Amino acid sequence: MxxxxxxxxxxxxxxxxxxxxxxxxxxxxxxxxxxxxxxxxxxxxxxxxxxxxxxxPMAAMITPDKLRSLKAKHPDAAVVCYVNTSASVKAESDICCTSSNVINVVNSVDSDEIIFVPDKNLALYAAAHSDKTIIPFDGYCPTHHQILESDMLLAKEKHPEAEVLVHPECRPEVIALADHVFSTDGMVKYVKSTTHDEFIVATENGLVYRLNRENPGKIFYLASGNIVCPAxxxxxxxxxxxxxxxxxxxxxxxxxxxxxxxxxxxxxxxxxxxx
CATH class of the missing domain: 3.40.50.10800 (NadA-like)
Structure with missing residues (x-):
């Protein structure tokens, strides 16, 4: 493809x-x-x-009705929605974000309280870099959420010289083991710009195909088995x-x-x- x-x-x-x-x-x-x-x-x-x-599947976890219910419980909160949502959910939100700009977006919002949908892992990542009160929805990316801390520790043990690149949709304990936290586009840009030539990559395997194709001579290891998004x-x-x-x-x-x-x-x- x-x-x-x-x-x-x-x-x-x-x-x-x-x-x-x-x-x-x-x-x-x-x-x-x-x-x-x-x-x-x-x-x-x-x-x-x-x-x-x-x-x-993550986008399907949050519906307009569920978001409206959250807004009713937290009437003073602004709504930040990940772009991985339906148009109807975006329509109920104040601002969207991507995995690359989530910190900037959250900190730009003129509210101390933020409802964040649908990815709880991305919400926790943003909260760690903001003074805002983040109210996360209990959604997640099944593909990134399956990567465990034990997988990362094993990968680091096998490849001690490799830099660890982690997507912010991963669990907090996985992110804590990263050398760098990037969106997929951020990973592409970083790998091209650095002289380092060995990487453990914690994201969907389709990106590793692209990284290999665009960076001959550099070596990439998936963080955990075969990380696949079926959709x-x-x-x-x-x-x-x-x-x-x-x-x-x-x-x-x-x-x-x-x-x-x-x-x-x-x-x-x-x-x-x-x-």
Whole structure:
């Protein structure tokens, strides 16, 4: 999939790229919320999701009703929502964040109390770098959450010279063992810029494929077995052919939802991204 793509990147970066392109049709090879974000930012384009079953389990953990219930319990709190959420949840939020800019976004919010959805691990990571009171929703990325402290200790024992790169969706005890905490794009940039040539990588295995391809001569070890996101692996080459030939499946966001969700995304973009 990566080999035939025109552009590689994280969910927001690809959505922003889609809005900059002259192309009228965007085939988004990712999960549902990613394609929705592209549709939110560029409503004049046709956004296709090649496989309808490619649904992010973490995004599905938080619903608009659950978020409204949290807001009712904490009426003075601002709502920060991870981009790994549905358009309807973004529409109920004050500002979005990515794994790369979460600290900047949280600290930019004009409220001492913040509801953070849906990733509790990312919420705890942000709380460790902020004086704000963070109220986390009890969601998580199953792929990153499966990486355990014991896995990291074993990997470090096997590869003592390797730098440890950890995604902030991981458990706090795993993050505590990191040399560097990065988003996927942050890992890509760091590996290219450093002279170090050996790394333990605590994120989905698709990124390790990219790191190997773009950094010949450097060595990468997955932190734990085969760390796979099943949803991200659902799209096949045949799905892409079908999407292009049949113009399927078109991602649409109701305009009232799209406008409100875009406000939360625009608020984040105005804060800026931190690699």
């Amino acid at each position: 990566q080999d035939i793509a025109d552009y590689l990147g994280d969910s927001l970066g690809l959505s922003q790229k889609a809005s900059e392109l002259d192309a009228e049709v965007i085939v988004f090879c990712g999960v549902d919320f990613m394609a929705e974000s592209a549709a939110i930012l560029c409503p004049e384009k046709t956004v296709l999701l090649p496989q309808l079953c490619a649904q992010c 991200m692996k659902m799209i096949s080459l045949q799905d892409i052919v079908d999407a292009l030939e049949k113009n399927q499946y078109v991602v649409s966001v109701p305009e009232e939802i799209r406008v409100r969700a875009k406000k939360a995304l625009d608020a984040m973009i105005s804060v800026g991204r931190n690699g």
